[in-house]
Amino acid sequence: MRLVILDTAAAVAEWSAKYVMKRINDFKPGPDKYFVLGLPTGSTPYGMYQKLIEYHNAGKVSFKYVKTFNMDEYVNLPRDHPESYHYYMWNNFFKHIDIDPKNVHILDGNASDLVEECNSYEKKITEAGGIELFVGGIGPDGHIAFNEPGSSLVSRTRVKTLAQDTLEANARFFGNDINKVPKQALTVGVGTVMDANEVMILITGTHKSFALYKAIEEGVNHMWTVSAFQQHPHTLMICDEDATLELRVKTVKYFKALSAVHHKLIEEETPLDQFRTIH
Amino acid sequence: MKTGKLLQFVNCLILRNHKLINEDLWVRDGKIINPEKVFFDEKITADEKIDCKGAIIAPGFIDIQINGAFGIDFSYNTDKVEEGVQYVSKGLLEHGVTSFCPTVVTSPREVYHNVLPRISKRAGGKHGSTILGIHVEGPFINVEKKGAHPSQFIRDLNEGFSSVLDTYGSLDNIKIVTLAPELKNADRVIQKLTSLNISVSVGHSIGNLKDGEEAVRNGAILITHLFNAMLPFHHRDPGLVGLLASNKIPQNRIVYFGIIADGIHTHPSALRIAYRTHSDGLILVTDAISAMGLQEGKHNIGQLSVEIREGKAYITGTNTLCGSIATMNQCVKLFKEATGCPIEYALEAASLHPALALGISDKKGTLNFGSDADFVLLDDGLNLLSTWIAGECVYKRL
Numbered sequence: 001m002r003l004v005i006l007d008t009a010a011a012v013a014e015w016s017a018k019y020v021m022k023r024i025n026d027f028k029p030g031p032d033k034y035f036v037l038g039l040p041t042g043s044t045p046y047g048m049y050q051k052l053i054e055y056h057n058a059g060k061v062s063f064k065y066v067k068t069f070n071m072d073e074y075v076n077l078p079r080d081h082p083e084s085y086h087y088y089m090w091n092n093f094f095k096h097i098d099i100d101p102k103n104v105h106i107l108d109g110n111a112s113d114l115v116e117e118c119n120s121y122e123k124k125i126t127e128a129g130g131i132e133l134f135v136g137g138i139g140p141d142g143h144i145a146f147n148e149p150g151s152s153l154v155s156r157t158r159v160k161t162l163a164q165d166t167l168e169a170n171a172r173f174f175g176n177d178i179n180k181v182p183k184q185a186l187t188v189g190v191g192t193v194m195d196a197n198e199v200m201i202l203i204t205g206t207h208k209s210f211a212l213y214k215a216i217e218e219g220v221n222h223m224w225t226v227s228a229f230q231q232h233p234h235t236l237m238i239c240d241e242d243a244t245l246e247l248r249v250k251t252v253k254y255f256k257a258l259s260a261v262h263h264k265l266i267e268e269e270t271p272l273d274q275f276r277t278i279h
Numbered sequence: 280m281k282t283g284k285l286l287q288f289v290n291c292l293i294l295r296n297h298k299l300i301n302e303d304l305w306v307r308d309g310k311i312i313n314p315e316k317v318f319f320d321e322k323i324t325a326d327e328k329i330d331c332k333g334a335i336i337a338p339g340f341i342d343i344q345i346n347g348a349f350g351i352d353f354s355y356n357t358d359k360v361e362e363g364v365q366y367v368s369k370g371l372l373e374h375g376v377t378s379f380c381p382t383v384v385t386s387p388r389e390v391y392h393n394v395l396p397r398i399s400k401r402a403g404g405k406h407g408s409t410i411l412g413i414h415v416e417g418p419f420i421n422v423e424k425k426g427a428h429p430s431q432f433i434r435d436l437n438e439g440f441s442s443v444l445d446t447y448g449s450l451d452n453i454k455i456v457t458l459a460p461e462l463k464n465a466d467r468v469i470q471k472l473t474s475l476n477i478s479v480s481v482g483h484s485i486g487n488l489k490d491g492e493e494a495v496r497n498g499a500i501l502i503t504h505l506f507n508a509m510l511p512f513h514h515r516d517p518g519l520v521g522l523l524a525s526n527k528i529p530q531n532r533i534v535y536f537g538i539i540a541d542g543i544h545t546h547p548s549a550l551r552i553a554y555r556t557h558s559d560g561l562i563l564v565t566d567a568i569s570a571m572g573l574q575e576g577k578h579n580i581g582q583l584s585v586e587i588r589e590g591k592a593y594i595t596g597t598n599t600l601c602g603s604i605a606t607m608n609q610c611v612k613l614f615k616e617a618t619g620c621p622i623e624y625a626l627e628a629a630s631l632h633p634a635l636a637l638g639i640s641d642k643k644g645t646l647n648f649g650s651d652a653d654f655v656l657l658d659d660g661l662n663l664l665s666t667w668i669a670g671e672c673v674y675k676r677l
Contacts, residue, residue: 079315079319080313080315080316086315086319087315090314090315090318090319091315094318095303095314095315095318100322100324101317101318101319101321101322101323101324102322104318104319104322106319
């Protein structure tokens with residue numbers, strides 16, 4: 001695992017966007033070779049999308065040969081509802097870039113057969129050649145996508161009933177009425193994300209600091225599902241100073257000492273392969 | 280025009296929900312569409328991207344009071360009515376007007392029977408601006424406030440709605456009727472016209488505030504060229520002007536008012552008073568006469584002769600103003616300058632507000648999804664760059 005500690009949430013946005021851009025450009029995608037990207041929603045990745053749009057507008061990166069798979073979507077929420085993840089992705093990212101809509105995949109929470117929707121999502125990921133880079137955020141309770149505490153760490157894409165904590169946390173997006181918060185969601189499983197070649201997780205803010213501690217300093221535990229990525233060969237955690245508050249001084253110092261190495265990861269001329277062999 | 284072609288206007292500021300926002304405008308088959316649905320449902324991209332180079336896109340202007348232009352007067356030009364209307368509607372495209380109400384001033388009965396059936400409502404396009412219906416301004420007005428209307432043709436409503444039918448003949452092509460609310464039987468007539476989906480506007484009147492409020496309760500929704508041809512504001516009886524701040528308007532109703540922002544008919548200070556007291560109801564109208572777009576000299580309006588001197592239109596040989604010769608685009612600019620209002624507001628006063636007053640805001644006057652793709656491209660100084668109707672470019676400044 002790499003832990004990249006940056007000063008601010010804005011720096012996290014910029015760093016992660018640069019990394020996504022570099023990975024896409026290094027991959028040299030084309031009509032016969034698509035870069036497959038897993039994407040999250042929420043407030044943490046918002047800044048990353050803003051930066052990616054900026055780089056796209058500057059002509060530094062194209063999404064023409066990128067396929068995307070989103071992590072999750074609410075069940076039975078109209079697609080044009082401002083809290084739907086379709087709405088989020090369209091307004092905060094897709095409408096600003098040159099991606100072909102045929103290459104965009106988001107779970108359909110309004111599908112008549114939800115189980116079939118989840119199963120076919122897994123198939124589509126496989127058919128696309130698997131996910132090259134999965135970007136994610138985490139919840140204060142350590143969940144990744146909608147894999148709530150207690151989710152199987154080998155789970156696949158499925159229907160998930162949301163935890164009371166999540167409903168309460170999300171009520172603010174639904175007029176502070178918990179009854180309006182969708183009770184279920186479709187989500188990729190922890191196992192689905194584990195299958196990606198690389199996983200990049202963004203963590204910002206003091207309210208996520210305990211989850212970060214649980215994710216990297218304690219054992220693998222299905223009550224903190226993001227801890228599963230301790231067993232992934234290429235996990236990249238990008239956090240701000242605030243998110244490190246619950247970490248040990250030793251941990252923070254160790255990874256900060258590596259910052260020079262980490263910054264090379266987003267330099268345009270650095271070939272990433274060399275870092276793969278000197279973990 | 281149904282071609283199924285998907286247009287994406289990029290690099291523009293569009294006016295939506297009262298704000299200019301950095302957003303692309305998507306159009307197909309003459310309508311403004313929701314690109315999110317196209318993206319996720321149809322999974323297609325635009326057939327054509329149109330680079331607006333930073334221009335403002337606003338809903339096309341709607342002029343609900345225009346007597347004529349380019350030498351044609353809708354009331355006076357009674358021989359070649361269709362050609363005249365056609366000529367004006369085409370010319371209006373160059374001023375950003377995508378819909379309008381040809382206005383016929385007080386005229387003899389024969390003129391109404393001859394002219395009204397020949398000005399049909401019709402959709403706009405390259406051939407010209409959309410005709411929403413006729414605005415008949417008179418003849419049921421008060422002779423005391425006749426303005427430029429010929430007094431010998433002014434009529435009363437003593438026979439109630441029969442007077443209306445007898446005078447106009449068919450009502451089919453009529454969208455707005457301006458009448459004086461203090462006339463006997465005006466209440467019944469207003470109710471009847473409103474029930475026929477014709478908007479009633481009060482004006483050319485010496486009515487007091489009570490007359491105005493009664494008219495609104497009966498269905499009247501507009502005031503014709505505020506401040507002009509009505510009693511001046513008086514603090515003990517504010518007259519029709521008082522409707523702007525009346526507390527006797529039924530709930531959820533807005534009284535709209537046309538206002539001529541040509542810099543002559545309404546003093547900038549009066550524009551500011553109207554804007555500050557009742558901004559929701561303000562509608563920019565040109566009240567333009569046949570001389571709009573013409574040189575100085577003598578011209579005709581209704582049955583009267585008109586003279587243009589130094590950019591102002593007078594009844595020949597007098598100092599009575601009889602109509603404006605400013606274009607809608609100029610009015611928007613002048614109004615913004617005079618009031619210091621936001622750009623968004625000035626544009627909506629010429630689009631959204633008239634559409635709301637006429638009950639057509641589901642199709643016209645906004646850039647909302649599902650609306651007709653009638654819009655204008657403007658530069659920062661609100662100068663017109665191009666005019667579009669039903670998604671088709673119908674005028675482009677060279």
